[in-house]
Amino acid sequence: MVATLDEGNVGGYSVAYGRDDTYFPVYITAALAAVFLTTAWITGAIYWLALAAAAAGFAYYNIPLLDTGRPTIGANQYGIFIQAFGLIRWRAIERIDLAEIAERAMTVHELQIMLSTPLGSALVADWRKQPIYRLPMRLPWRMDHKGVVRVNLEPFDRPPDEIHRTFLRMWRYYRS
Template identity: 70%
Template sequence: MSSNLNEENVGGYSVAYSRDDTYFPIYVMALLAAVFLGAAWFTGGWYWLLFAAATAAFTYYNLPLLETGRPTIGANQYGIFLQAFGLIRWRAIKEINLVPIADRAMITEQLQIVLNVPLASALVVDWRKQPLYRALMRRPWRLDKSGFLQVNLEPFDQPAAEIHGTFLRMWRYYRS
């Protein structure tokens, strides 16, 4: 495998966050953080700093949603890659499922990747150790207690069924 394989240079099929108006609240919260900071400056009230810190933290956490040109999840001949997680080799994957999740009044779809080996031996490249400035930002994946790797497919620029179908086709082709 190429030694220059990193999160920005993965090749193959990749999916990024979609660029639409649903991320408008991130910009609003950034503006509110600036307004609260200005209020703290002009009034001298320290309590405004609490509001500024909370809204700035929300903005900082959700900043990756605005990185629409960066590959977030995808697959290549080596396996499935996830931003801030790594590259999972094809033979280490037992199942790839598309699961509907009821969340309040809506249903979102989640990709569940089940491994048949321990995580340490499943990863070809490990990207879980992130730089300090990215450590507290949103990640597209979650590793639950039962060992399933879960990826919420709602914020991506392609339909969930298409992402799942492409992963399944590539998994069947490359693991044989």
């Protein structure tokens, strides 16, 4: 049954991107790209194309923020799932921490999942292989060389401490 798990069918506790104003810059930059492209076509000036490409690239990178109905991270009886990463077994997790990172004038909350085994044996389902059109888009995770999976919790629809508490509670329950 575990082998049939896919990103759209995970069950359990799930968190999606928030429905607040995070999508606004994506629409604005997409509109700017269209304006710059039209200006380049009308004037024939090549530098408008560079501005259009930069704006379109920013909008394309942030398209996943618009997908507010799809679970991005969560947990079920098998482990923690992260979109475009996979499903991490409960027994392969050594620690789950919530880190507060000061960035300029704000504090960013990051979920840090420390793995106790190599990544190949920690994943029940591996979703890291993405279609080619998805490669330049935003990922909800990043991984450092120490085996820590880091997830920025700011764009999600639940408070960071609630996500952390729920993951900890499920981790303690399912790994025993």
